[in-house]
Amino acid sequence: MIQNLIEISKVKMEKVIIVGSGPSGLLLAHYLLRRGNRYQVEIYERLGDPRLAAPSNTRSFPISLSTRGKNALRKIDGLLEAVEAKGAKMQSSILHQPKGKQSLLSFKTPLIAIDRIRLTNALLSELIEKYDSSQFNIHFDCQCTQVDLKARQVKFQKQDSAEEFAVDCDLLIGADGARSAVRNSFLNAGRFELEQKYFRDDYKSLYLPKDKNETELQPDCIHVWVSNSDSRIIAVPQPDGSWSGTIIFERDSDEILGLTTVDRAREFFDRNFPEASKLMPNEEIEALLERPIASVLTIRCNRYHYEDWVLIMGDAAHGVSPSLGQGCNAALEDAAILDALLDEYEDNLAEALPEFTARRLADARALWELSDNAFPSSKLLFMEFLLRRAVAKTMNKFFPQWFPLLPSDLLRDTTIPYAEVLKLNRGWVSKVKKANGVLNV
Numbered sequence: 323m324i325q326n327l328i329e330i331s332k333v334k335m336e337k338v339i340i341v342g343s344g345p346s347g348l349l350l351a352h353y354l355l356r357r358g359n360r361y362q363v364e365i366y367e368r369l370g371d372p373r374l375a376a377p378s379n380t381r382s383f384p385i386s387l388s389t390r391g392k393n394a395l396r397k398i399d400g401l402l403e404a405v406e407a408k409g410a411k412m413q414s415s416i417l418h419q420p421k422g423k424q425s426l427l428s429f430k431t432p433l434i435a436i437d438r439i440r441l442t443n444a445l446l447s448e449l450i451e452k453y454d455s456s457q458f459n460i461h462f463d464c465q466c467t468q469v470d471l472k473a474r475q476v477k478f479q480k481q482d483s484a485e486e487f488a489v490d491c492d493l494l495i496g497a498d499g500a501r502s503a504v505r506n507s508f509l510n511a512g513r514f515e516l517e518q519k520y521f522r523d524d525y526k527s528l529y530l531p532k533d534k535n536e537t538e539l540q541p542d543c544i545h546v547w548v549s550n551s552d553s554r555i556i557a558v559p560q561p562d563g564s565w566s567g568t569i570i571f572e573r574d575s576d577e578i579l580g581l582t583t584v585d586r587a588r589e590f591f592d593r594n595f596p597e598a599s600k601l602m603p604n605e606e607i608e609a610l611l612e613r614p615i616a617s618v619l620t621i622r623c624n625r626y627h628y629e630d631w632v633l634i635m636g637d638a639a640h641g642v643s644p645s646l647g648q649g650c651n652a653a654l655e656d657a658a659i660l661d662a663l664l665d666e667y668e669d670n671l672a673e674a675l676p677e678f679t680a681r682r683l684a685d686a687r688a689l690w691e692l693s694d695n696a697f698p699s700s701k702l703l704f705m706e707f708l709l710r711r712a713v714a715k716t717m718n719k720f721f722p723q724w725f726p727l728l729p730s731d732l733l734r735d736t737t738i739p740y741a742e743v744l745k746l747n748r749g750w751v752s753k754v755k756k757a758n759g760v761l762n763v
């Protein structure tokens with residue numbers, strides 16, 4: 323016993339810097355801190371404290387957490403419950419077609435739908451509640467500007483100040499999203515390959531206030547409205563009865579770029595999304611016009627670690643398009659995978675970090691393929707998608723090897739590795755890829 327205590331006291335506390343307080347950085351902080359006094363965690367975040375901003379003034383969007391993401395949260399005591407309390411349980415989705423026809427898809431396992439800001443607020447509040455400043459600190463308005471890989475030093479710049487300051491650490495985590503500054507430092511580190519691609523669609527955040535009964539939307543349900551104009555709206559309920567959503571449209575769409583006045587926007591929504599339009603007061607349309615158009619940068623690279631002290635994860639390592647709703651689920655799973663590797667290699671970073679790259683690479687590449695090509699852009703192929711899905715749902719029970727569930731269904735209900743999901747659906751994904759490629763020319 324005394325020997326054990328002496329051994330524990332001999333372990334040096336490692337200083338960890340996490341760049342970015344998105345879902346992956348915050349969840350990883352939970353995992354590291356619950357390993358006792360081994361790690362002291364400092365998070366540096368480019369933006370201000372999200373708990374101080376009104377949700378409708380932030381550029382947030384709804385995120386669906388499926389089995390994979392929920393499992394990663396569940397491993398930390400009380401975290402899944404804290405997230406569920408800020409989100410809503412979704413039992414199904416409803417596709418609203420242009421002529422008013424609706425198709426309902428019931429889920430085997432409910433999803434949690436939660437606005438990104440509410441998700442990060444839940445993860446952050448739990449950290450602050452559980453750990454004091456001797457173990458955990460978060461620095462807002464601090465942008466990582468540079469990583470000196472040789473000197474093992476990270477540079478930051480405070481908002482409203484031209485001066486940079488440098489910080490040393492034992493472990494640096496780049497959880498700083500698709501435009502990662504930490505990842506950029508790898509570019510000079512030899513044999514690092516990076517592919518960046520903008521997804522074909524852009525989006526704007528959308529907020530629908532509490533329904534005043536003009537239109538009754540089923541509450542425990544993700545609503546998707548498709549239009550004849552290549553745009554669609556996705557909305558999920560918030561605990562206060564309002565709806566958080568996004569309007570997604572083809573990049574450089576003349577129709578969307580032409581929405582410069584409230585009258586034009588109202589006419590556009592009445593024509594394309596009459597039901598959603600009834601839920602949008604003029605103030606929301608005005609706010610929507612002010613919000614910038616956002617694009618999605620997707621990321622593929624060949625390595626996630628540098629030596630024994632830097633690791634990139636989440637969107638920084640493998641940002642994907644939101645079409646399958648897996649980016650955040652994969653980012654949360656990254657944190658759980660690193661935790662498992664730290665167990666396996668007894669916190670030996672020189673072994674655990676390269677192994678993270680080795681274990682994650684094939685799945686991350688498969689996720690990129692799946693996210694880009696699980697849903698067809700062509701209307702004809704979309705009909706085939708609906709038919710395939712219905713057939714697979716019935717026949718899979720009897721002949722699973724011949725009728726695999728489609729990626730969207732498999733990813734929602736299971737934690738089957740992404741590479742395996744791609745293998746099961748290779749034929750369909752290749753067909754969609756070919757068709758989407760032709761359409762995108």
Ligand SMILES: Cc1cc2nc3c(=O)[nH]c(=O)nc-3n(C[C@H](O)[C@H](O)[C@H](O)COP(=O)(O)OP(=O)(O)OC[C@H]3O[C@@H](n4cnc5c(N)ncnc54)[C@H](O)[C@@H]3O)c2cc1C
Pocket residue numbers: 341342343344345346347366367368369383384385386387438464465466467497498499500501502503525568618635636637638642644646647648649650651652653
């Ligand atoms: C419209 C839309 C819908 C989506 N829907 C879903 C969904 O339903 N399900 C799902 O699983 N995923 C979804 N995603 C994807 C999901 O949002 C991301 O995969 C997830 O947020 C990634 O988490 P992250 O922590 O890796 O990075 P991020 O969430 O991007 O967080 C990175 C953080 O780092 C900070 N940062 C960036 N640069 C610096 C710097 N230089 N210095 C300091 N801090 C920095 C940023 O401010 C940010 O807070 C969606 C994405 C979009 C755009």
